[in-house]
Amino acid sequence: MKTIKKYIRQLWIVYTREFSQVFHDAGLILFFTFLPLAYPVIYSLIYNPELVRNVKMVVVDHDRTPLSRKFVRNLDASQEIRIIGYAPDLNEARKAMNSHDCYGIMEIPQGFERNVGRQEEANAVMYCDMSLMLRYRGFLVAATNVSQELGAGITTQRVDEIAPLATTLAGGDMLPIENISLGNLESGFDSFIMPGVLVLILQQSIILACGMAGGAKRENRRRLGYNPDNLEPSVAMTMFGQMLCYITILLIPVVYMLHYVPMMFAFPMAGSVADVFMFALPLVISSIALGFIIQGIIRQREDIFVVWVVTSVVFLFLSGLTWPRYAMHGFWRFLSEIVPATWGVEGFIRINTNGGTLAQQHDAYIHLWILSAVYLVIAYAVQRWVVRPAALRESRKVIDG
Amino acid sequence: MSDSKNGFGIIFRRTWVSIVRNPVCWMGFFLLPLFCFLFLTSMMEDGLPTKVPAAIIDKDGTSLSREVSRTLAGMQMVDIEAIPESYTDARQLVQEGKIFGFFLIPENFQSELLSGRKPVITFYTNMTYYVPASLLFKTFKATALYSKAGIAVQVIQQVGYTENVTPLLNPVSVSTRPIGNPWLNYGIYLCNSFIPGVLQVMIFLMTCYTLGMEIKHGQSRRLLQLADGSVLKALTAKLLPQTIIWTVIALFMEAWLFKFNHFPMNGSWLWITLSQLMFVLAAQGFALFIFAILPNLRLSLSVSALIGILSFSIAAFSFPVESMYGAIGIFSWILPVRYNFLIYVDQALNGIDIFYSRYWFVAYIIFMLIPLPFLTRIKRAFADQVYVP
Numbered sequence: 146m147k148t149i150k151k152y153i154r155q156l157w158i159v160y161t162r163e164f165s166q167v168f169h170d171a172g173l174i175l176f177f178t179f180l181p182l183a184y185p186v187i188y189s190l191i192y193n194p195e196l197v198r199n200v201k202m203v204v205v206d207h208d209r210t211p212l213s214r215k216f217v218r219n220l221d222a223s224q225e226i227r228i229i230g231y232a233p234d235l236n237e238a239r240k241a242m243n244s245h246d247c248y249g250i251m252e253i254p255q256g257f258e259r260n261v262g263r264q265e266e267a268n269a270v271m272y273c274d275m276s277l278m279l280r281y282r283g284f285l286v287a288a289t290n291v292s293q294e295l296g297a298g299i300t301t302q303r304v305d306e307i308a309p310l311a312t313t314l315a316g317g318d319m320l321p322i323e324n325i326s327l328g329n330l331e332s333g334f335d336s337f338i339m340p341g342v343l344v345l346i347l348q349q350s351i352i353l354a355c356g357m358a359g360g361a362k363r364e365n366r367r368r369l370g371y372n373p374d375n376l377e378p379s380v381a382m383t384m385f386g387q388m389l390c391y392i393t394i395l396l397i398p399v400v401y402m403l404h405y406v407p408m409m410f411a412f413p414m415a416g417s418v419a420d421v422f423m424f425a426l427p428l429v430i431s432s433i434a435l436g437f438i439i440q441g442i443i444r445q446r447e448d449i450f451v452v453w454v455v456t457s458v459v460f461l462f463l464s465g466l467t468w469p470r471y472a473m474h475g476f477w478r479f480l481s482e483i484v485p486a487t488w489g490v491e492g493f494i495r496i497n498t499n500g501g502t503l504a505q506q507h508d509a510y511i512h513l514w515i516l517s518a519v520y521l522v523i524a525y526a527v528q529r530w531v532v533r534p535a536a537l538r539e540s541r542k543v544i545d546g
Numbered sequence: 547m548s549d550s551k552n553g554f555g556i557i558f559r560r561t562w563v564s565i566v567r568n569p570v571c572w573m574g575f576f577l578l579p580l581f582c583f584l585f586l587t588s589m590m591e592d593g594l595p596t597k598v599p600a601a602i603i604d605k606d607g608t609s610l611s612r613e614v615s616r617t618l619a620g621m622q623m624v625d626i627e628a629i630p631e632s633y634t635d636a637r638q639l640v641q642e643g644k645i646f647g648f649f650l651i652p653e654n655f656q657s658e659l660l661s662g663r664k665p666v667i668t669f670y671t672n673m674t675y676y677v678p679a680s681l682l683f684k685t686f687k688a689t690a691l692y693s694k695a696g697i698a699v700q701v702i703q704q705v706g707y708t709e710n711v712t713p714l715l716n717p718v719s720v721s722t723r724p725i726g727n728p729w730l731n732y733g734i735y736l737c738n739s740f741i742p743g744v745l746q747v748m749i750f751l752m753t754c755y756t757l758g759m760e761i762k763h764g765q766s767r768r769l770l771q772l773a774d775g776s777v778l779k780a781l782t783a784k785l786l787p788q789t790i791i792w793t794v795i796a797l798f799m800e801a802w803l804f805k806f807n808h809f810p811m812n813g814s815w816l817w818i819t820l821s822q823l824m825f826v827l828a829a830q831g832f833a834l835f836i837f838a839i840l841p842n843l844r845l846s847l848s849v850s851a852l853i854g855i856l857s858f859s860i861a862a863f864s865f866p867v868e869s870m871y872g873a874i875g876i877f878s879w880i881l882p883v884r885y886n887f888l889i890y891v892d893q894a895l896n897g898i899d900i901f902y903s904r905y906w907f908v909a910y911i912i913f914m915l916i917p918l919p920f921l922t923r924i925k926r927a928f929a930d931q932v933y934v935p
Contacts, residue, residue: 172844172935184852190874191859197869216718243898251720266713269720275727276891277866278735282680288720289687296718303714304698307707320659320697321666322690324683327640327647329673334865337676361935413674444570446935447758450847451574451751455582455744457855462589468732469646469678472595477588491643498674501641508642 155378159386167394170361172446176354177391181398184346188339189410195333197279199227201247203238206231212258216269219291220251225283248274249284261299279334328499329413336412340498341466341490343402347425348432348486349457350398351391355436356449358387363536364445380529384521388433399425407497415500423503424492427513431485434520441527444535464490488512553772557783561756565787574752575791582744583799587807590733597625598678598685601636601648604629606655614667614693618649623685640672647671647682649689659697667693677732726810726895734809738894739863739887741799746829746883747854749792753833754850756788757781757924758843766928777925785830792830796822804894812897821889821907828882828913838920841927842934857881885909 167173204217221228229247232238238250250272260267271288273281297318304319329336378386403421407414443449462468463481470481481487492509495501503510565571602618604611619626627645630636636648650668652658658665669686671679695715702711727734760766773780800822804811811818833850840846859865860877861884867875878884885906892903 170935172848175844175848187856188859191856191870192865194869194871197866200866200868243892243896243902245902260713261717264713264717266716267718269718270723271720272723272725274891274896275724275730275735276887276895277862277864278730278732279864280866281724281730285722288722292718292720293691296716299717300698300715303717304702307702307705319662319664320690320694321664322687322694323666323668324687325668325670326673326679327637327670332673334676337674340674442569445762447755447762447843447847448570450851451570451755452578454751454851454855455578455747458740458744458858459582459585462586466675467677467736468589469595469598469675471599472592472597473589474591477585494674495641495643499641499672505638505642 152379152382155382156386156389159378159383160390163387163390164394166358166361167390170358172357172361173354176350176357177394177398180350180353181346181395181402184350185339185343185402185406186409188342188346189335189406192335192338193410195331195335196224197283197334198224200225200249200280200283201229202226202249202251202284203230203232203241203247204228205233205235205238205250205252207255208253208257210258212261212267213253216253216257216291216295217251219295220287223287223291225287242272242274248276248280251288264303328415328494335410336498338466339410339412340407340494341464342461343406344428344489344493345457345460345464345486347399347402348428348460348484348489349453351395351429351432352436352439353449353453354391355433356439356443356453357446359437359440359532360443360446360448362440363443363532363539380533381525384437384524384528387437388430391433392429395429399429403493403497413498415498416496417502420496420503421493424496424506424510424513425489427510427517428485428489431513431517431520434517434524435485437524438520438527441531460484460486463487466490482512483516485513485516488516553774554779554783557769557772557780558786561784561787564756565791571752571756574748574755575788575795579744579748579795580798583741583802586737586740586744587733587802590731590736593729593731593733594681595677595732596623596681598623598647598682599627599645600624600682600685601628601630601639601645602626603631603633603636603648603650605653606651608656610656610659610697611651613696614651614689617692617696618686618689621685621689623681636670640670645672646675646678647686649686726812726897733807734895736863737807738803738809738890739861739883740858741803742825742886742890743854743858743861743863743883745792745796745799745825746857746881746886747851749826749829750833750836750850750854751847752788753785753830754837754843754846757784757834757837758841758846760784761841761927761931762843762933764931764933767931770925770928777921777928780928781834781921781924785834789826789830792826793823796826809894811894813893814900817889817893817900817903821886821893821910824907824910824914825882825886828885828910831914831917832882834917834924835920838917838923841924844935853881857883861887863887879909882910882913 167177202220206213206217217228220226232241235250235252241247242250252270252272254269257267257269271284273284275281301319326332403425404418439453442452463477463484464487465481470478473481488509492506495506496503565575602615604615618624628639630639630648633650639645648670650670652665655665667690669690671682671686673679698715699711724730760769769780769784770777773783797819800818803809836849837846840849860874861881862878867878888906889903892898893900
């Protein structure tokens with residue numbers, strides 16, 4: 146009974162002391178407030194137009210017939226392409242592309258319409274700039290749709306002429322094909338990338354904050370309110386106290402990032418709110434534990450910037466958001482599995498965007514809890530045998546000096 | 547005179563020593579950039595993530611619908627993971643992340659088709675994952691079109707039509723010529739922009755870190771003294787070793803991308819090399835500008851991190867500038883890495899005349915000059931030598 150009381154007391158001491166430390170440290174306030182509050186908004190605004198529309202294209206029409214003009218008109222009417230003009234030949238068109246005036250060229254050969262009339266194939270050639278995949282994708286989708294639409298009518302008419310069986314066809318497309326996007330219904334870029342990025346921002350701000358707090362502890366403990374002559378609360382209680390303090394501080398940022406940001410920018414929100422936050426808990430805990438481990442290599446508070454900021458790019462790719470995880474090679478796949486954000490991104494997207502339930506995410510959820518447990522054990526070792534001795538050494542130095 | 551020459555030498559040498567002694571510098575200058583180079587190229591080595599897990603729902607179960615299923619299963623890009631009974635089952639598989647999309651053949655498909663009642667083939671793609679979903683979209687669409695063609699051929703041949711049927715089925719077609727990247731390789735597309743982006747963020751961070759540490763450790767006043775009170779000289783001596791390191795890394799990056807990984811290099815090596823060299827100086831200039839405006843270790847590092855990481859998005863490596871809001875897109879033009887990307891597209895990917903890239907090189911020069919009017923701010927901060935945690 147007495148020991149339990151003692152531990153609770155220790156926990157309380159650490160918990161309250163951490164609050165005062167966080168709120169007296171402009172750097173930590175930045176990581177706990179500005180980063181989670183402002184960053185998602187800036188990011189979402191960049192991609193908020195969602196779709197790549199009206200990418201500029203130049204036409205080289207060697208045919209100049211009603212069919213070729215209709216083809217170009219239909220291209221221009223598509224959402225993805227805007228025809229900015231005609232060029233007399235490919236060279237001129239290429240010049241426009243080199244001068245960054247357009248990103249694609251449609252070349253319609255002579256005899257385009259005649260070929261259709263002769264029941265031969267009419268083939269146009271589209272040249273695409275490949276610097277950005279989204280532009281290419283838009284060109285491809287629009288050109289395929291327009292050419293098939295134009296062709297479907299012609300085909301049915303012909304089949305009708307040849308085969309008596311097909312006379313029952315009323316005309317038009319005999320086998321319509323329909324595509325439906327799941328989750329991200331409008332196929333927007335913002336709605337695709339942001340839910341994942343939100344989770345990454347959450348993990349990164351937690352680890353950056355932990356790293357900076359660790360550096361601060363080692364640098365000058367006295368100024369931060371530690372008294373090395375007094376007996377400290379035990380390592381485990383210190384860790385739990387800090388963790389509880391960080392979770393308390395993070396309550397508002399997490400609700401804001403995982404609920405209000407998607408709401409503000411009208412991202413798909415199909416899942417249950419309770420599921421989202423239940424899912425976020427082990428994500429936060431494992432990130433904090435990872436942060437405690439990183440403290441082992443942080444000697445000065447600013448070191449964390451150099452050591453950790455660029456990992457955001459690595460984690461973005463490891464999460465499978467751009468390059469799916471099933472296609473990763475052995476080692477990278479393993480690495481992705483030990484990053485909390487990987488599971489966080491997967492689970493959050495499937496709950497929030499695809500409307501899955503927490504039970505359906507058991508794989509990611511269990512992984513997050515396992516990571517939390519393993520990281521906490523490693524963190525305990527790091528705190529006990531690396532961080533605490535180093536910090537004590539530093540504070541002795543201050544006293545002796 | 548000889549004294550001031552010495553001062554330069556002392557700072558220069560001392561900078562090398564401090565870089566070699568600090569493990570964080572090892573990480574920042576060498577380990578992290580090189581790891582990211584290796585990571586990004588090796589991650590996307592295959593070019594395209596083939597074998598997308600997908601499913602097919604066959605509600606018809608006739609010979610015709612089974613043929614469609616077989617066609618789909620034979621496509622290179624998909625891996626049919628499951629054959630669910632219903633739409634609900636398939637949707638659950640999507641929500642569990644087991645598949646990225648599914649293909650639905652409706653009930654009475656065969657009979658409706660043959661009686662001309664136009665059944666609709668529907669395919670669903672999970673657009674929360676762009677790349678696999680786009681690949682699935684392409685494959686599903688091709689499958690549907692092949693099936694359609696196959697059925698039409700059957701109908702036509704049953705009545706004894708023996709001529710070539712291909713133009714009949716596909717009277718209007720478009721061939722695409724993806725310039726410079728005909729394989730649609732994602733590695734080529736992403737590594738060439740993201741890897742210089744990594745280099746830029748590391749240059750920003752390390753410049754502010756090393757300068758700020760001088761103030762933090764109370765060395766900056768001595769630095770100014772050694773340089774006879776000339777901040778320009780102090781900074782040159784301090785940053786020149788870093789310029790040397792970054793230049794080596796940037797040249798290695800160029801070799802790594804275009805030599806070792808054989809990414810397309812359709813232009814002149816001269817311009818690409820010049821671009822990398824100027825890029826290093828431009829990024830250092832930009833970082834110096836940040837530090838001059840905010841001569842405080844933490845704030846300058848925060849701003850460096852913010853700009854450095856946002857660069858991956860604002861510099862329009864995936865979402866084009868012209869599609870962004872004007873007020874945001876405009877920021878892409880104030881980032882050195884944007885010009886590195888534009889020069890890469892013009893000179894390496896498309897291999898066009900240097901004339902078309904002339905402005906991008908001018909931008910580099912502006913970045914190099916931009917900190918100069920603000921150097922007095924750094925001088926004042928160095929002289930004051932106040933560390934704000």
